[in-house]
Amino acid sequence: MPRPQTLKPPEGPLLTDHLAHWAADRPHQRAFTYVEFPEPSSPGLHHTLGWQGLDARARAVAGQVAAIAGPGERAALLLPQGLDYAAAFLGCLYAGVIAVPLFSPELPGHEGRLAAVLADCEPACVLADTGTAVGVERFMAGQGLPPVPVVLVDRPGETSAVALPERLEADDIAYLQYTSGSTRSPAGVVISHANVVANARQAIEAFAADAASNTTVGWLPLFHDMGLVLSVAAPVVGGFPSVLMDPVAFLEHPVRWLRLLAAYPGTISAAPNFAYDYCASRIDRDEAAELRLDRVKVLINGSEPVRPGTVGRFRDAFADAGLAPAAHCPAYGLAEATVFVTTDTFDAPPTVLACDPLALSEGRLDVGELTDQGVTLLVACGTPAGQELRIADPATGAALGTGEVGEILLRGPNVGLCYWKRSGLSDEVFGFCPPDATGADNEAGWLRTGDLGALHEGRLYVTGRLKDLIIVDGRNHYPQDVEETVQSAVDLVRRDRLAAFCVPWTGTETDVLVVVAEHRRGAEPTEQDLLAALRTATAAVSARHGLRIAELLLIPPGSLPRTSSGKVARAASRARYLLGAFDTFGEGGRSGAEGAR
Numbered sequence: 001m002p003r004p005q006t007l008k009p010p011e012g013p014l015l016t017d018h019l020a021h022w023a024a025d026r027p028h029q030r031a032f033t034y035v036e037f038p039e040p041s042s043p044g045l046h047h048t049l050g051w052q053g054l055d056a057r058a059r060a061v062a063g064q065v066a067a068i069a070g071p072g073e074r075a076a077l078l079l080p081q082g083l084d085y086a087a088a089f090l091g092c093l094y095a096g097v098i099a100v101p102l103f104s105p106e107l108p109g110h111e112g113r114l115a116a117v118l119a120d121c122e123p124a125c126v127l128a129d130t131g132t133a134v135g136v137e138r139f140m141a142g143q144g145l146p147p148v149p150v151v152l153v154d155r156p157g158e159t160s161a162v163a164l165p166e167r168l169e170a171d172d173i174a175y176l177q178y179t180s181g182s183t184r185s186p187a188g189v190v191i192s193h194a195n196v197v198a199n200a201r202q203a204i205e206a207f208a209a210d211a212a213s214n215t216t217v218g219w220l221p222l223f224h225d226m227g228l229v230l231s232v233a234a235p236v237v238g239g240f241p242s243v244l245m246d247p248v249a250f251l252e253h254p255v256r257w258l259r260l261l262a263a264y265p266g267t268i269s270a271a272p273n274f275a276y277d278y279c280a281s282r283i284d285r286d287e288a289a290e291l292r293l294d295r296v297k298v299l300i301n302g303s304e305p306v307r308p309g310t311v312g313r314f315r316d317a318f319a320d321a322g323l324a325p326a327a328h329c330p331a332y333g334l335a336e337a338t339v340f341v342t343t344d345t346f347d348a349p350p351t352v353l354a355c356d357p358l359a360l361s362e363g364r365l366d367v368g369e370l371t372d373q374g375v376t377l378l379v380a381c382g383t384p385a386g387q388e389l390r391i392a393d394p395a396t397g398a399a400l401g402t403g404e405v406g407e408i409l410l411r412g413p414n415v416g417l418c419y420w421k422r423s424g425l426s427d428e429v430f431g432f433c434p435p436d437a438t439g440a441d442n443e444a445g446w447l448r449t450g451d452l453g454a455l456h457e458g459r460l461y462v463t464g465r466l467k468d469l470i471i472v473d474g475r476n477h478y479p480q481d482v483e484e485t486v487q488s489a490v491d492l493v494r495r496d497r498l499a500a501f502c503v504p505w506t507g508t509e510t511d512v513l514v515v516v517a518e519h520r521r522g523a524e525p526t527e528q529d530l531l532a533a534l535r536t537a538t539a540a541v542s543a544r545h546g547l548r549i550a551e552l553l554l555i556p557p558g559s560l561p562r563t564s565s566g567k568v569a570r571a572a573s574r575a576r577y578l579l580g581a582f583d584t585f586g587e588g589g590r591s592g593a594e595g596a597r
Helices: 013-023 052-064 083-095 111-121 131-144 193-206 225-239 247-252 257-264 274-283 285-289 308-321 359-361 422-431 479-487 527-543 568-580 582-583
Strands: 029-034 045-050 074-077 098-101 125-128 151-153 173-178 188-192 215-218 240-243 267-272 298-304 328-333 340-343 352-355 376-379 388-392 406-411 449-455 459-465 470-472 476-477 495-502 512-521 549-555 587-593
Touching: 013 052, 013 083, 013 225, 045 052, 045 083, 052 083, 052 125, 052 151, 074 083, 074 111, 083 098, 083 173, 083 225, 083 240, 098 188, 098 308, 098 328, 111 173, 111 188, 111 459, 111 527, 125 131, 131 151, 173 193, 188 193, 193 225, 193 257, 193 340, 215 225, 215 247, 215 257, 225 240, 225 267, 240 247, 240 257, 247 257, 257 267, 257 274, 257 298, 257 308, 267 274, 274 298, 274 308, 274 495, 285 308, 308 328, 308 376, 352 359, 352 470, 359 476, 376 459, 388 449, 422 449, 470 495, 476 479, 479 512, 495 568, 512 568, 527 549, 568 582
Parallel strands: 029 240, 074 098, 074 125, 098 173, 125 151, 215 240, 215 267, 267 298, 298 328, 512 549
Antiparallel strands: 029 045, 173 188, 328 340, 352 376, 388 406, 406 449, 449 459, 470 476, 495 512, 549 587
16 A cells, blocks of 8 residues: 655755655655747647656766765856756755856856856866756866866766765755845855755745645746745745746747646746736737636745836736736845745735835835825835844944834844855844844844835835935935836836946036936937937936936847846946946947036
8 A cells, every 4th residue: 555645844954855755755746847948839848857756866966976076065057947957956965065056158148257156166066968068168168267077967977886975964055046246246145954944944834835736837047046946945845846947938938937827736936027027018918818827826026126017017917817916926035045035925916005205215104095196106025934024224233113214134044154255244244233132132143135125014115225225415216216217208218127326427526317228129219319218217207206317328128237137237237337338239329418437
């Protein structure tokens, strides 16, 4: 008689404890599926591993890695999205080697970042497959990186006799999650085995996920924190299936993602804000009419400011497909906390708050009615998922009250250990002790997120990044608000492809506002178009924010710097602007006063 299956996840402290448990408990049940789209019209080829197969493949990779690298050394994953990536990551954990989730050199536009990360983590080996190995070796030689062995994860080889570590400790380092920042040299967040298991459990509890009724569906890259935790760690801890697709396949035809969401019961997925707008604008009515999204449980919206307009457009576009309004679930997270921090409830539609913009610029939430004119709309990112959260004065660290905007501080079992090889920065970010902390608050440091937000009726409202604040005449303005005003007013501007920031201006003693924006694909703006765009943007920003745009720089599509996770890199955009480097990207358009830089 077959042994009854266990629905409750095991209590082991390691991700590999959970993988081994499910491999023994339900060896042939579907674990991970990768859906490949070889042709534009392809319905998708499904490649699936059961729990036993995934465990066996991970252990095979572990043997290969352990033959080269010892515990505590690094193994860099330079692989395309797929089953091999998941097995390679888990194999590194089995081997006691610190995984460094990265990407193939074939990913365009991020060669410099990849080289910098490899130089920083100093891997003992890199993991590739037969299709990418030659390109990996060529890339490393071309970047002047030290040669290291390349492990082919799709060719196990004769390594089964290599001994793996008998036991790892929960506080040992599992992997380095490099942040997708912009101009600073890459910072690797040190994530322990305990951190990733804790965050996976927090996500499972927050979304009430279980092996009997849920499946995660994801196109987010597995080198990204949210992609790794939602599509690998949480399914392994919870024992529920994970379905993967390539990010490029989503960008080519976003309907593929929604079709996969419709194909499985109780689907849980995540995407940044822009992806929901992308779906609403790129999926036509005929495609939407074929979808049935009534089985979708949760669609997490995170990693960018969640825009109320986006929530509404996505809801309206797919309401006829049966998508429940409550399925759209705003959340907040960051790599330094593994990923998940707060999430809104999925049993009610997102909560939207109408705030007075002047009060917001002065650091407080002055709540009005959604029907009021000129209000700034903020979307609630919910409540902490098994963590402590407080809002503090960015200058002093002292706690602020409800409705006051300050820096978000965190503490919990999911908060990473430190930054790799950056003791000074680690002490500043991970080891903060608020000046007004008493009693138990002094027992452990708090994480300074660098993000700004406020609490209202127990929910967190994220207002922006501390480093991105636009400060003019002593007033604070959030760049995403200015960007939304510009893209809503100027048809020529490509949505969510613009950056607002301050720069020094010749002949003045204060910084001024500059907006760099990509123009729409297919547009060839004339001088008159540029002047009209500046007039429109200036009038809208002045009326809405009381600011004057000193310059509006229009650049070709694809020119604006973006992080590896697809967000606009404002700091990199500012740096490139100050260097005058945007002129090298083609015939852009400049409009406004001269004299910057």
